[in-house]
Amino acid sequence: MTNGEPILALDNVRIRHDERDNWTPNGVTLDVADGEVVLILGPSGSGKSTLALSLNGLIPHSISATIEGTVTCGGRLVADTGVAELSEQVAMVFQNPDAQIVTGTVLDEVCFGPENLRLGVDEVMHRAELALRHVGLWDRRTENPDRLSLGGRQRLAIACALAMRSRLLVLDEPTANLDPAGIDEVYQVLHALVSGEGEQVPHSIVLIEHNLDAAIDLVDRVVVLDEAGTLVLDGPVRPTLLDNLDQLVRMGVWLPVSTLAALRLHGCGIELDPLPLTPAELTRSVDALPRVPAVAARRNVDPVERPIQISVRELSVTRGRTPVLHGVNLDIRAQEFLAIVGTNGAGKTTLVQAIAGVVAPPRGAVRVGDLDPGRASVRELSSTIGFVFQNPEHQFITHTVFDELAHGLRIRGVDEQRVAARVDEMLDRFGLGDLRAVHPFLLSGGQKRRLSVGTALIAGAPILALDEPTFGQDRERAAELLGLLRELNDDGTTVLVVTHDMQLVADYASQVAVMQAGRLTAHGPTAQIIADADLMIAAGLRLPPLATAMRNLVNHPQWHGITRLQDLPGA
């Protein structure tokens, strides 16, 4: 390859999956130069991931889709080159680390790619060592990948990509499944890669990421697709984002929280200059203001007024021989919106499963309303607390959306007329009215999630518990779901959510319970918990970006407690 020739060139690329009618992406032309880091943005459905799959030839060689226009990678036409051959030009990292692991040890995993290229054993080992050292896993090379944390497994996937020694690295939502500590790990690795640390060959990177707050420091250039999959913006990060804010917001592209904060302030006449993209920039811009308006103290949900609805006393749970929960005590009042946070493996899911009776807790340890989930029957429980699993598909048991909702009533012997009336009401409530006869598995991701919430509530449960409802989803769908939960909460439903997305916690939860290594380390109003940086760090969590920016203010300490956008003065 000669100097100056782009490593990747797309010419008017449009792709249509065989079972779909529309072309997304639709007409994308772009070059990626050697060493460039390009972020691809766009609302869900704009075809970002589809585009990524076409860069190393998985489309059209492995996935049945029609592609028009040309993709040229490392000087070779992708349409005429096999995926395996292209792997020497482009390496891929996908969203789910578990779906990328094929062998039994960390070392074998990294060697897998180079072995497929028929490199000599010495070269294979040399590459494997460099790649593993780069992601900090060389010392764990003999272990089974399953024993790494999720973040560790994603770093392993990056090492596997590095070992291919291709000059372009494509990452498709690499942190969507990770907890905050895992996201940090992955971005540290990517930063080191871009700054050329270690002996790695320089890489160009194409990154698809909804978590802009993590990615923004890394990238040189941003490419924006609109909902129809058309390339609408392409240029250096800062001017491209900041000069087109209105258009981006209109298109539904998720902006960095710091920028959204500036937009909100703009709404009430406070102009930040320069416009911030990162928490550090937001801190600087706000500190530069001569004065800021006072903010109203956050409205606290009056915890004393409401009766205790769920009480957990000295709850300990062991799985096999491993203790998972140690003597947890927790009171939850009616109409709270409680977020249970912590890293993977901290015991969050076990706690909420014990409360909802999914896994029966020891008798007497938990009370939900008048029930002991350790004794109560499924029917009694499901009219008191509804549980939504991480993957809604696991809960579907009938063949139409209507039957799915009706099931919870029919097992109670409710007569068909009342079933129909109640189900119709729920269908309307959750925007599924037109889909009543559709098989639940054929719904979109967001619709499946809404249906599973509907089925959990149909029997009239006043409490709803959800296990990682935003796991692996993009920001839009996560926000849509949480908006729905907030409406339910406003209407009187108590909501328990297991999550590690701290900005969502800050924006929606009224109370937070922090889990760490099977123990409850803190429980209290959201603002108070999030303000405790030491506690957050100790639990492997991170402050949400807005809280970080506000806490670091020097000139305007009265804004230190702000953690969510609604707290800022705005229009």
Place this chain on the structure above:
Amino acid sequence: MTQPTQAAAGLDPYNDTADYGPWRFLHRLNPLSKAAALLPVMVLVIFTRDIYTPLLILLLTVALILVGAHLSRRALVTLLVGLPVFVVVIATSFGLWTAPGDVDHSVILFQIGEYRFYLGAFLIGLATSLRLSSLLVMALLGGLTTTGPDMVRSMVQQLKVPYRIGYTALAAYRFVPRFGFELETIRQAHRVRGVAGGRGPIAAFKRYYGYVIPLLAGAIRHAERVALAMDSRAFGAHPTRTERFLVPFRVRDWVFVLAFWAAVAVIVVTSPPG
């Protein structure tokens, strides 16, 4: 037995054969030599009708395992206590099924009412039981001392099985615990929805049938993703791939196969006629 060409041997039982020294020689043999030694004998045992042949083959195999294999305490108990119990229980059960007209009536072991259990019936049951047990123990000899990856490696290296098949099977092996976990989650989810739906085999069948769709949907999606990830890393690019670990077929493997066959031949030849 695996020769690490450069890296230190791993500690994970999933991957590399741990080496337990020269005495535990079964771990150092090529997986194929164990298969070659055992498979013909397994076929032979199926066609035996006497007690002597399967009994001695059983004892020979157990002795080999006790000497040549590194056993966990549980495996040891299974072998020394569980196996004799298994032999007796199966022998008695088969004996009960034997048509009483065909057996030697000279010795009565016990009598319940009109039913007489003759020694002859027990011996017929014992022959069957020993056949089953020796098959089981021979399978155990291979299973306890061979890892999946080594089996795949030797099949690719010596039997020239296409590596695409071998290593894909190995990758699929990783799916097993994942699907186990997923099935457990689905069961919990269905239980929470109130699908308990009664006892008995029909209700159980209906319940399990309900797990199939979500399990399959998840499995297919997962398999597709893994396949894409493997494609992206040049799997299948070339007719061969680098083997970092060689699993040679050495003189000791020939010696093991021939010695085992010879021992079995002696047993067969010396078995009393009829």
